[in-house]
Amino acid sequence: MYKMMLSDLDETLLIGQHVPVFNQEAIREAKKHGLRFVVATGRSHRMIGDILKEIGTYDMPGEYSICFNGGLVVENKDFKILHFQGLDYELLKKCFDYGCKENLCMLVFTLDCCYIYNPDEFEVNRKIEQKTPMKVIHDHETEFLKNESIAKILLVKRDMNYLKKLRDEMYQNIGDQVELTFSSNRYLECNAIGINKGVGLKWLADYLNIDINDTIAIGDNYNDVSMIKEAGLGACVSCAHDDIKEISDYVCEKNFDEGAVKEVIEKFVLKGVEDGI
Numbered sequence: 001m002y003k004m005m006l007s008d009l010d011e012t013l014l015i016g017q018h019v020p021v022f023n024q025e026a027i028r029e030a031k032k033h034g035l036r037f038v039v040a041t042g043r044s045h046r047m048i049g050d051i052l053k054e055i056g057t058y059d060m061p062g063e064y065s066i067c068f069n070g071g072l073v074v075e076n077k078d079f080k081i082l083h084f085q086g087l088d089y090e091l092l093k094k095c096f097d098y099g100c101k102e103n104l105c106m107l108v109f110t111l112d113c114c115y116i117y118n119p120d121e122f123e124v125n126r127k128i129e130q131k132t133p134m135k136v137i138h139d140h141e142t143e144f145l146k147n148e149s150i151a152k153i154l155l156v157k158r159d160m161n162y163l164k165k166l167r168d169e170m171y172q173n174i175g176d177q178v179e180l181t182f183s184s185n186r187y188l189e190c191n192a193i194g195i196n197k198g199v200g201l202k203w204l205a206d207y208l209n210i211d212i213n214d215t216i217a218i219g220d221n222y223n224d225v226s227m228i229k230e231a232g233l234g235a236c237v238s239c240a241h242d243d244i245k246e247i248s249d250y251v252c253e254k255n256f257d258e259g260a261v262k263e264v265i266e267k268f269v270l271k272g273v274e275d276g277i
Helices: 009-013 021-032 049-055 089-101 121-129 160-174 197-207 222-230 242-247 260-274
Strands: 004-007 036-040 064-067 072-075 080-084 105-110 114-117 134-137 150-156 178-183 187-192 215-219 233-236
Touching (some): 004 009, 004 260, 009 260, 021 036, 036 197, 064 197, 089 105, 089 160, 089 178, 114 121, 121 134, 160 178, 160 187, 178 222, 197 222, 215 222, 222 233, 222 242, 233 260
Parallel strands (some): 004 215, 036 064, 114 134, 215 233
Antiparallel strands (some): 064 072
16 A cells, blocks of 8 residues: 655645645545655745645644755644755856846745745735745845755746746756756746755655655656656646656546546555555
8 A cells, every 4th residue: 555645736736725625535535544645845834834734734743745846854743844955055146147137037935935036926926825925026136145045946937948948058057056847837946956856755755664666646747757756656637748647657537626636546545445455
């Protein structure tokens, strides 16, 4: 039987900012049979409290979350930090300079705050909706971040072809120093080199003494690929990009808003219980 399941949030577990009831019910039933359900997200731990409440793991000992695309692993009780690997300030500056050159909206995340540069109204409103501790910055000053615990920076553009070209340009110059992935069809995410959700999955599995073959991961986008590959069973929602479907062990029949997470739980966790596996 699978012992741990990781799920991405946006376009996977959530509809809007909430876990739909059908996913909540499936998670609760799976937890009764010993499955650990772990949120694996690009978001800060300070942005997921209401979500954890909906799945019943908020402020609970022995429950865990993976944040910042694997850069942070916390135990949900008091959001105790178990593992953190952030982005060096000098590398932040290199990524930041690309965003400045392209006049992009940028989101810099520290452990305590999200700083929004060259603010995009949609991104500001989204962070308000997510109850994110944030500050809007109208100049390009970053010196105050030198002594902060920087988690990552996002470069924002609603044009994936553009972001892929920018990613390729950045790879040529700093690709051996930063981890570059995409999410939500508008973010180019820059983490410390070697940081991804797959690494977060492996770290937590090792910490909990869970065999990697006994894990499931489900997602929808490119920042989920590493955990989909790493998990014993890697799944994606029906609307995932074709190249993500190709690397997945299981492609859901349903989309995120139709119950893809529920589908995986019922097919691979609860059915196994029924069959005595």
